[in-house]
Each structure stands twice: as structure tokens, then as C-alpha cells.
Amino acid sequence: MNQPFIRNHQYNLIKKQTGLLKNACSNVSDPKVVESVRYSAQSKMIEAFPDATELQQQLLEKIATLHTAEQFQHYLESLEPYLAEFPQITGKQLNKLFPKIKKMKQPDLTALDYRHLTYLGWVDIATNKLFLVYPLNGKFVGIEGRFTPTNKGVCFLCNRHEDVALFSAITKHRPAKASPDYYKAIGNYVCVDSEVCNKNITDVTALEKFVREVTGYEEI
Known part of the structure; x- marks a missing residue:
């Protein structure tokens, strides 16, 4: 087998x-x-x-x-x-990853080919937000951020020249002596179409670095 x-x-x-x-x-x-x-x-x-x-x-x-x-x-x-499939995920699990988002628009999970998925990404046009889910060290991690379409550019995840948007996410990591209102946004240009990105991506180094920077976790 x-x-x-x-x-x-x-x-x-x-x-x-x-x-x-x-x-x-x-x-x-x-x-x-x-x-x-x-x-x-x-x-x-x-x-x-x-x-x-x-x-x-x-x-x-x-x-x-x-x-x-x-x-x-x-x-x-x-x-x-x-081919090793992307771990199966449910709508309930997605809601738990983004508990502050009420009535969150979810992707059609039944239409996905999990064999050709490195990360799950989808856009909510109504709120101009991009949601990204990635299994880091066996645990699903969810990131949300502002999604601002631009023109053609190089995606930081797949390193290909595609239609991109500026994806800006606020990091959960806080320096030890940070003030109560401290926040830091991390922005990168990412493919507008995550399906295209998943077909292009050949290395997860940049993706995992971004996930760790935003979540504040060294290891999950």
C-alpha cells in the first residue's frame, strides 16, 4: 500500500x-x-x-x-x-479559529481538492478581509488580515508574478514591556487567488515564518 x-x-x-x-x-x-x-x-x-x-x-x-x-x-x-492531503477541516473548526468574527463567510470545503492544498485561504469581499488557515506542527492556525488588491506583483508565498493584494495582519506577539495599546501589523503581498497560489507554491519557509510572526508562537 x-x-x-x-x-x-x-x-x-x-x-x-x-x-x-x-x-x-x-x-x-x-x-x-x-x-x-x-x-x-x-x-x-x-x-x-x-x-x-x-x-x-x-x-x-x-x-x-x-x-x-x-x-x-x-x-x-x-x-x-x-500525495499527502491537507488535513480535513470542518466549518465548526474554522469558527473556533476566528471566534471574534460573527457570521463569517466560509469557503466551500466540499469543493476543495485537499491533495493540492498547502494552505486554506479565502476572501470576504464585504469586509475586505483575507483568512488563512495552515496546519503548523499538527495544529491548525488561523490568521485574518486586511486585504487590499493592487496590481501585478510577486507573491511572498509562492514567489510568482501574479495578481496580488497587500495582506496586513496584526501580530499577537507583544514585547515584554509593551504599552497596553501596542500593536504591530505585518504586511506582505500575496496572490489574490489562493487556488493559483497553491498551484505555484514550492516552499513553505516564508509561509511558516509569517504564521509564527503573526501568532507569536515559536513552536506550536
């Missing part, structure tokens, strides 16, 4: 590296250049799975044997059974 171990952002990275190698095999005539791309792709994939078992690493290393478009496509399809 296949044991899922590939998270969405890791699968996106695999698709990206597979695409680069596929392009090199199709369009580059110099064998040395192709092998350089092949080595780079394999190395970046292995680095993304520091805790991989021997069998999992062997599965990832199969990218080194691919040459044709059909092989690349089959390889990606063969990895789908190993």
Missing part, C-alpha cells in the same frame, strides 16, 4: 523540475547541458525531502532516467498516489 509523503508544495517543486528537464531534453542539443539540468533537478528534489526513506528516495531519483515527454508525464502520474 502506498504511503503518502509528498505534500502539495513538494509536488509543485517536482512538477517544476520535471518541466525544466523535459524542456532541456526536447530543446537542448548539448548532452553535457542536459545532464547538468538532470543533476540539478534530481538534487533539488532530494533536498526537498530530507526525511525520505530509502524507498521514497528511490522513487524520487527515477527522474534521472526520464527522456521522453511520455516518460515525464507517466512519472508525474505515478506520484499521485503518494
Whole structure:
């Protein structure tokens, strides 16, 4: 039985590296250049799975044997059974994450493909707020913030050039000697469409850093 171990952002990275190698095999005539791309792709994939078992690493290393478009496509399809789903979450759990928000607009949880979800994000147009939910160290964390659409820009989560908005959240972390009215807002440009962002994101470092900064938790 296949044991899922590939998270969405890791699968996106695999698709990206597979695409680069596929392009090199199709369009580059110099064998040395192709092998350089092949080595780079394999190395970046292995680095993304520091805790991989021997069998999992062997599965990832199969990218080194691919040459044709059909092989690349089959390889990606063969990895789908190993995709680890985003933890199931209920509407009741969402309400508990945002207890101060009355009559909160919720996303359609039944329409989500949890295999291709790194974080859950949705916008409430009526209040100009973005809600973000992420499972950090096994516990759901919810962040809400002001959502101000701008123009095209680079999303701090997926690092791609997309339609972005300024997402500004007030941190819950307070310095030891802070005054009672102290507050600090942390702002970043994020994709307007979280579905697009989830298809692009290849690393959760920035996301987890943001979650910790806003929540004030070093470890959850």
C-alpha cells in the first residue's frame, strides 16, 4: 500500500523540475547541458525531502532516467498516489479559529481538492478581509488580515508574478514591556487567488515564518 509523503508544495517543486528537464531534453542539443539540468533537478528534489526513506528516495531519483515527454508525464502520474492531503477541516473548526468574527463567510470545503492544498485561504469581499488557515506542527492556525488588491506583483508565498493584494495582519506577539495599546501589523503581498497560489507554491519557509510572526508562537 502506498504511503503518502509528498505534500502539495513538494509536488509543485517536482512538477517544476520535471518541466525544466523535459524542456532541456526536447530543446537542448548539448548532452553535457542536459545532464547538468538532470543533476540539478534530481538534487533539488532530494533536498526537498530530507526525511525520505530509502524507498521514497528511490522513487524520487527515477527522474534521472526520464527522456521522453511520455516518460515525464507517466512519472508525474505515478506520484499521485503518494500525495499527502491537507488535513480535513470542518466549518465548526474554522469558527473556533476566528471566534471574534460573527457570521463569517466560509469557503466551500466540499469543493476543495485537499491533495493540492498547502494552505486554506479565502476572501470576504464585504469586509475586505483575507483568512488563512495552515496546519503548523499538527495544529491548525488561523490568521485574518486586511486585504487590499493592487496590481501585478510577486507573491511572498509562492514567489510568482501574479495578481496580488497587500495582506496586513496584526501580530499577537507583544514585547515584554509593551504599552497596553501596542500593536504591530505585518504586511506582505500575496496572490489574490489562493487556488493559483497553491498551484505555484514550492516552499513553505516564508509561509511558516509569517504564521509564527503573526501568532507569536515559536513552536506550536
